[in-house]
Every structure is written in structure tokens, then in C-alpha cells.
Amino acid sequence: MSSQIPAFIIVVPLLAALVVNIAGWARRSLCFPTAVCALAAAWISTIIVMLRVSREGDIIYRMAGWDPPWGISWHIDHLNALILILIATVALINIVATRSTAAQEFPDRLGIFYCLYLLFVTGVMGIVITGDVFNLYVLLEIASLSGYALLGMGGSRASVSSLNYLFMGTIGASLYLFGTGYLYIATGSLNMVDIASILPTLENISLIKVSFVLCLVGLFMKMAFFPLHTWLPNAYSHAPGPSASLIAPLTTKVMLYVMIRVALTIYQPDFAFSQMALQDIVVWLAVIAIISGSILAWKQDRLKRMLAYIIVVEVGYMAGGFWLGNQTGVTGAVLHIVNDAMMTLCLFLTAGAIASRINADAFKHLQGLFRRMPFTMTAFMVAALSIIGVPPTCGFFSKWYLLSGGIEAGHYEFTAALIISSLINVLLFFRVVEISYYEPFDNHQENEQQGIQEASLDMLLPLLATAGLLIVLGFYAHSLVTWIIEPAVSSLFTGSL
Amino acid sequence: MIPIVSVKPLIAVLVSLAVIPVLISARKPNVREAWTFAAAFGKFAIVASMVPAVMAGRTLEFSITTLFAGIAFKLEVDAFGLLFALVSSFLWIVTSAYSIGYMRGLDEHSQTRYFCYFAAALSATIGVAFSANLLTMYIFYEILSLSTYPLVTHHQDREARSSGRRYLLYIMVGSIGLVLPAMVIVYLLAGTLDFAAGGLLAGSLSAVPALFLLLMFVFGFSKAAIMPVHAWLPAAMVAPTPVSALLHAVAVVKVGVFCVFRVITEIFGPGMLHDFGYGPLLCAIAAVTILVSSFIALSQDNLKRRLAFSTIGQLSYIVLGAALLTQSGMAGGMLHIAMHAFGKITLFFCAGAIVVATGVKNISEMTGIGKQMPATMGAFFIGSLSVIGLPPCGGFISKWHLAIGTIEADQLIMLAVLLLSSLLNAAYFLPVVYRAFFCTESESLFANQIKEAPGWCLAPPVLTAVASILLFFYPQPFLGLSRLAVTRILGG
Numbered sequence: 001m002s003s004q005i006p007a008f009i010i011v012v013p014l015l016a017a018l019v020v021n022i023a024g025w026a027r028r029s030l031c032f033p034t035a036v037c038a039l040a041a042a043w044i045s046t047i048i049v050m051l052r053v054s055r056e057g058d059i060i061y062r063m064a065g066w067d068p069p070w071g072i073s074w075h076i077d078h079l080n081a082l083i084l085i086l087i088a089t090v091a092l093i094n095i096v097a098t099r100s101t102a103a104q105e106f107p108d109r110l111g112i113f114y115c116l117y118l119l120f121v122t123g124v125m126g127i128v129i130t131g132d133v134f135n136l137y138v139l140l141e142i143a144s145l146s147g148y149a150l151l152g153m154g155g156s157r158a159s160v161s162s163l164n165y166l167f168m169g170t171i172g173a174s175l176y177l178f179g180t181g182y183l184y185i186a187t188g189s190l191n192m193v194d195i196a197s198i199l200p201t202l203e204n205i206s207l208i209k210v211s212f213v214l215c216l217v218g219l220f221m222k223m224a225f226f227p228l229h230t231w232l233p234n235a236y237s238h239a240p241g242p243s244a245s246l247i248a249p250l251t252t253k254v255m256l257y258v259m260i261r262v263a264l265t266i267y268q269p270d271f272a273f274s275q276m277a278l279q280d281i282v283v284w285l286a287v288i289a290i291i292s293g294s295i296l297a298w299k300q301d302r303l304k305r306m307l308a309y310i311i312v313v314e315v316g317y318m319a320g321g322f323w324l325g326n327q328t329g330v331t332g333a334v335l336h337i338v339n340d341a342m343m344t345l346c347l348f349l350t351a352g353a354i355a356s357r358i359n360a361d362a363f364k365h366l367q368g369l370f371r372r373m374p375f376t377m378t379a380f381m382v383a384a385l386s387i388i389g390v391p392p393t394c395g396f397f398s399k400w401y402l403l404s405g406g407i408e409a410g411h412y413e414f415t416a417a418l419i420i421s422s423l424i425n426v427l428l429f430f431r432v433v434e435i436s437y438y439e440p441f442d443n444h445q446e447n448e449q450q451g452i453q454e455a456s457l458d459m460l461l462p463l464l465a466t467a468g469l470l471i472v473l474g475f476y477a478h479s480l481v482t483w484i485i486e487p488a489v490s491s492l493f494t495g496s497l
Numbered sequence: 498m499i500p501i502v503s504v505k506p507l508i509a510v511l512v513s514l515a516v517i518p519v520l521i522s523a524r525k526p527n528v529r530e531a532w533t534f535a536a537a538f539g540k541f542a543i544v545a546s547m548v549p550a551v552m553a554g555r556t557l558e559f560s561i562t563t564l565f566a567g568i569a570f571k572l573e574v575d576a577f578g579l580l581f582a583l584v585s586s587f588l589w590i591v592t593s594a595y596s597i598g599y600m601r602g603l604d605e606h607s608q609t610r611y612f613c614y615f616a617a618a619l620s621a622t623i624g625v626a627f628s629a630n631l632l633t634m635y636i637f638y639e640i641l642s643l644s645t646y647p648l649v650t651h652h653q654d655r656e657a658r659s660s661g662r663r664y665l666l667y668i669m670v671g672s673i674g675l676v677l678p679a680m681v682i683v684y685l686l687a688g689t690l691d692f693a694a695g696g697l698l699a700g701s702l703s704a705v706p707a708l709f710l711l712l713m714f715v716f717g718f719s720k721a722a723i724m725p726v727h728a729w730l731p732a733a734m735v736a737p738t739p740v741s742a743l744l745h746a747v748a749v750v751k752v753g754v755f756c757v758f759r760v761i762t763e764i765f766g767p768g769m770l771h772d773f774g775y776g777p778l779l780c781a782i783a784a785v786t787i788l789v790s791s792f793i794a795l796s797q798d799n800l801k802r803r804l805a806f807s808t809i810g811q812l813s814y815i816v817l818g819a820a821l822l823t824q825s826g827m828a829g830g831m832l833h834i835a836m837h838a839f840g841k842i843t844l845f846f847c848a849g850a851i852v853v854a855t856g857v858k859n860i861s862e863m864t865g866i867g868k869q870m871p872a873t874m875g876a877f878f879i880g881s882l883s884v885i886g887l888p889p890c891g892g893f894i895s896k897w898h899l900a901i902g903t904i905e906a907d908q909l910i911m912l913a914v915l916l917l918s919s920l921l922n923a924a925y926f927l928p929v930v931y932r933a934f935f936c937t938e939s940e941s942l943f944a945n946q947i948k949e950a951p952g953w954c955l956a957p958p959v960l961t962a963v964a965s966i967l968l969f970f971y972p973q974p975f976l977g978l979s980r981l982a983v984t985r986i987l988g989g
Binding site: 388392407408430437477 | 643653654657665674
């Protein structure tokens, strides 16, 4: 029985998605509890899987007992076990936190919403867990399609933005599919381990190179790597709150994971970093992404749009850190995937909490917010400090690895970009702080009488828990690195998979 | 000797943080202030209880967690840290009393928020004092920057906002833009960030990179207000006066020089700086700040601004002491942390008391104020003497050591700088006192009857003024602690 635990991670949310959909017709009040139970079960499964991986080593799970390369196999090592926990945690916190807003926003479509929610989670979990490049594409489409639908549920503007995202996303996914097609032509296999063992024996390097570049560009598109980010700001800022705070933390991070997996597990570090000679280009692209993303974020006058551009900047951090090509940089990128997912969750939940009270997110409407929503703003501050990279919040620790990785690799421009972006982040967030702390001027007594109008408790508690987690993750960053990320990264570099 | 593993340093750091929930939930101001006092006394008691062990040559340490391979989040109490912690925690008690008088006297808004952030700032200050390595120190340094921001901008008006911007800009650009990368480089070179008596980097760096790193640290810790990164300090005077008194004359700014001191003595080490000849360079930087800020102070009419520029100069005395790289010089620098603190906090308390009693902020409007507020202005006089460095005040002792240090280092120019600066200090402080007491009836702007500020505002400056005098006669334990610390640094 316990050997079947990995299957639960995918099967439970998938089946629950069907149940929830039916419940949406029969008894709407059952949707939320069912979804929460499914996600909690998935979460527990991911923890058990992690424990097993760290105790017994990698888990190879064969679906229905078929052997690869014909059957579908899952390969779980430290890296994807970690990302699985991350996905399950974000999905679980977010579903609890957005219960009331979801009920408010989609009163008659609750079944559909939670069904899509679970399908999306199934999709991204599947992307992470699978050991098969074509399966990955299928699951990518499941996640993306449910993602488009979730983002598009918020009225006409959201639908248009989501449609735009759909076009761009489909192009990205297709490029990835082309890449895997070439891989299949070259190797005759779709299993990652299988391909990895065949690739070094092949003569036709140019075919492999083409497949690599196609996969990479496709993934860049999906992860919103500048300048392929254009779909992201509209899609995330127009989306309904409960969808945005699920998808914004997860999509880009999962795509980064896929990039790491494809580059290091399938093509192997030597090919990806040395033979392709792409490192310098991608690191410079990351520098451009970081700087221009920061500038674009500065130009926004709405909270959610600013946050969306910050995601673009953070993608630059992670992509750049990975392409530094040394263990420190990759460690930083992986740690930042975890941290950034939690920070983004915290920020989007804050945006949701604010929206639940003042129903607007233009900066000028945020006046006096520190007094009206002190707890929400505390969580916001913690997340802001983490994005800036102030210790002891977690953002500092991944930034430290990225900075050292940059220096070790001799990519000083990347280190400089990180520092500059941190400073711009100070400006970005303290602009919001100033507006919500000072104005309106000169009538403190009157303001003090206004009293507190906090978000509802079921939103506030998960939000504060997420903020607390940002600090806990900071203090335990070293443990996380030594127990999980370092084994993961070193096995990626030695290619032991 | 083997360090003592003790949880005391951690409690000393946390005790003021621990009362914050109580402060927030207290319904009556009196209850709230009682808890502030409890925290302040508790903090001082714990810090003071560590004096005997440290005087006996031991250190206390407590490791909390590992941050990176080779860097722990660790507290360690040595003589230098204890000296700074003693000063800050003692003066917090006094300032808490003063805050009550000042904040209630002026009927300020958001007093709960004020007391909470004050407590948080003190936690961070003690954290800096007790840090065992550069990263731990950096963490507390950043917490201090952020917890003082709401204090600086307490009035929440336009002026507060622009001062807050300047404050944050200088401090965050310094800490993120300069100190953070410098720290990463040190870590990559040495594999750790622990303070080491002879200098962590000793022997592992050539001259030019060492210079860059050194300057990144010295200007990056912009709380030390070395010119040209000083402009945030006068701007921060927009804060309520107790904040200026404790934070911008004692805690925050001295955290800055404390960090610079630690970096000079325990990251680079006197040996390396001496070999590369960077001691005189740092002295020159400090000397420029000392003289220029004193000249600017002469021209300030706003009393708090004059005090702020005076502080900028006095902070560089401490940097100068470290940069002399000699026994007396370093001891003088450390002592000056304590001596200047008592003198300057007295002056700020007086400035605040004047505001509470009369609403006057400019020196030109203080003619004859000594007749109305003799005790306040008497304290002001003693505080001035101490900062100028005249006996019978504590400031004399630190300045004496610094002067001897310049001779030991064979830098007579620096001796001249010290003397000239003392003259300038006298030139910008004594006229204030003169104007207050010596004027004709017709010139006086105040009624010839005694009307002091309320007791809560009056007692603290009198107390610290008396303490300044006592420190001249009984400079222990500060003198002993500074000598111990210097012996450790110089490895004798």
C-alpha cells in the first residue's frame, strides 16, 4: 500500500476534481470541503514521499506496473519531491485563504472553479513528478488549459488577457513539443533516463542542439522570461483574486523546474552548459530581464500589476542563477523557487485581502491602509522585505547564494543586477508603504477614530501563516539546503539519475 | 579561556521584543509604560549581570542556528560588545522616563506604536552589540534600520515623509548596495564571517582589493554618518526628541560606528591595515568629517540640527580611534562610545525639555532662557563640557586616550585635528549657554521666573549630566572593558 503513495499525489486531486464538479450541481456546499480534503491528502502524500526519498533514495514508480520505455514511469528525487511539497502547500494555503472571496466571486460557478483548481494542481504536480517528456507535455496542457480558464473567470477584461495568454502559452507549449519531437527522432525514446543514456552515444549533434533550443525557448515563453513575458502582467492582474494567488506563485516556478530538469537530467550539465555555449547569452538576458522588469514595475500605478512585473524580475533571478552553471548558482535558483513561490503567494493573498475590503488596487486608493488593515499590511511588509532581500526573511538567503554564484562564475554583471534590483525593490515597496502609511496628511486624530477594518479571519490567518513561513524558511534555509537541495543539485551535476 | 555557553545574551536581546504584545494590548497608558520600564530594567539587569564574567576575561556565547555553511546565527558577548550594550540598555531606562514626559507633554498621537518600535530598536541594538559574526550583525543592523523608520517618520506629515525617504535611502543603499556584496566577497575569501581577534582576512588579500572592500564597509555602514553619507542624520531630527536622543545620539549611530570598528579591528585586523598603510587613510577620512561637520554645526540655528552635526563629528572621533590602530587610540574610541553617549543624550534631553516647556526650537530665540529653566540649562552646560572634552566630565577621559593614541601612532596632525575640533565644539556649544544665562533684562525673551519642563522631562537630563561628571571620577567598568577589548584585538 505505502508503495502506492506517489500515485495519490496525482490521483486524489484528479478524482476529487470530478467529484467536486458533480457536487457543484448537486450540493454546492460540499465543493469546498471536498477540495480541501483532497489537497490535504495530496499534501500529506508529498511529505511522505519526501521522507522516503531522503531515507531510501530516489523512488521510481511505474504506472500500473508497466516498465519503461513503454510504460509511464515517475522518477522522484530530492528535487521534484521538494517542488511537490511546495505546490501542495501553496495550493492548500490558498484554497483555505480564498474560501470566502471565491464564494463571493463565483456564487453560481463554485463547482467549476474548484474543479479547475484541482485540475490545475493535478497538472502541475504531474509535470513535476513525471519522468517522461511527452507526458510532461500532456500534463503541461492540462495545467495550462485549466489555468487559462481560471484566469479568465473574472469578467471580460480577464477573458481577453487570458486569451492572449492562451495564444502565447500555446506557442510556447508547441515549441516544447517540437523539441521533444526532435528528441524522439534522434533517440527513439520519450523516457527521460532513457534519452539521457542514449544522447551521448549519438553522432548527430546538431539535431540535438536544435531540439534543446526549441525546448528552451518554449519553456522561456511559459515561464515569462523577458522579453517573452508580455502575456503575464495582464493575465495576472486582471484575473480574479483566488485564481491569481494560485497561479502566480506556481506556474512560472514549475516551468523553471522543468527547465532545470530538461537541461540537467535529459541533456546533462556538460552538454547544456559547455557544448551549447548559451550560458553567457542567457545570463545577460537575465540581467536585462531583472533590470527592465524592475523599471517596468516602477512604472505601474496598481498594486497587482506591480506585483506581476516583480514576478518577471524574479524569473530573471532564477533563470540567471541557474545558467551561471555552477552548483552555488543552481542551489540559489532552486532555493529561490521555493522562497519566491511563498513570497508571491503572500503578496497576492495580501492583494486579495485588500481587494476584499476596498475593492480597488490603484495606489491612490491605498491611503490609510496601515491603520485600517494592520495585520494584512504586516504580512505585506514581511513579504516585501523578503523580496527586497532583508534578513532574516527567506528572500535574503536565496539571494545570497545567487550573489555568490555570480561572483564564483565571474558573471559580475549578474551580481550587480541583483543588487540594483534589490535597491529598486526598496523603492517599489516603500512607495506603497508611504502611500498607505502617511496619507491623508495632518488629521491623525480623525484617522485614529476610523478603527480597524481587517479582512475576514479565514483569509487573515492563512495570510499571516504564510508571512510567518517566510521567516521560518529564512531561519531554516541552511537545513533546507543541506538536507534537500544540495543532494538534489549534486545528483543533477553528476548525472546520477 | 573557554567561552561560557549561556542563554543570557539571547534573553538580553529578546526581552524588549517580548513585551511588545503586552504593550499593544495594554489598555491604559500607565500599564503600557510600566511594562516598558520593566523591559528596560530587565534588559539592563541581564546585561549588567554579564560584567563580572567578561571582566574576568571570559566570553559568553549562544548559538541559535546555522545560516550558511560556516556562518552561524550566533551571539557572543565580549568586552567591546558589553561596553556598548551597557551604555545603550542603561540609557534606554532613562529615555523611557523621558519619553513619558515628552510624548504626554506634547500630546503626541500613536504613542503605543512609538513605544513598540522603540522596544524593537533596542532589541536590535543589543543584537548588534552581541553579534559573533558579520552576518548576525548585519541582520540586526537591518532590523534596526527598519524599526527606526516609523520612529523617524512619527509625525506622518510631509516633512516626516521626505526625511523618512532620505533616511531609508542612505541606510538601505549603504547596507544593500555596499555592505552586502562586500560581505559575500569576504565569505568567499575566508569561508566564514566570524570576528577574529587578529583580523579574519589577515594575509588573504592584496592591497587594492583590500582598499575597495574596506571602503565598501566604511561607507556602507552609513549609520556611522561618515561624510559624505551623513545627510540622513540631520534629516532624521524631525523625529520626536527622545528618538533623536537615544537613537540618533546613542543607539543607531553608534551601531554604525560599532560595525565600522568591528570591521576595522576584527575583519581586516590592525596588522593588515598597518602593513598596507590604510590606517592614516581612514584617519584622514575621519578627520575631514570631524572638521567639516563642526564648521557646519557653527552655522545651524535649529538646536537639534546643531546637535546632529555635532554628533556626526563626534562619531568620527570613534572611527578615528579605531583607525589609529594603537592601544590608546582604540581604547579612546571605545570609551568615546560611552562618554559621548552620556553627554550628547543630556543635550538632546535638554533640547526636548525646552520644546515641551516653551515650544522654542531655534537658538536665536533662546536668549535668557536660563532664567526660566536653570536646571535644564545647567544640565546643558555640563553636557556641553563633556562633549567638548573638558574635565571634570567623562568626555575628557576618552579624548585624553585619543590624544595619546595619536602620539603613539606618530600622527601629530591628528592631534591638531582633535584640538581644533575641541575648540570648534566649544565655539558652537558655549554661546548657547552664554546666551541663555548672560543677558540684560531687556534682551531676555523669557519671564524672570522659574518654569521648568514637567518632572519626567527634567529629571533625565539632570541624571545623565550628573552621570557625565561621575564618569570622570569613576570611569569603570567602561575603562576596564575597553582595555580588555583592546588587549584582545592587539593579541597581547
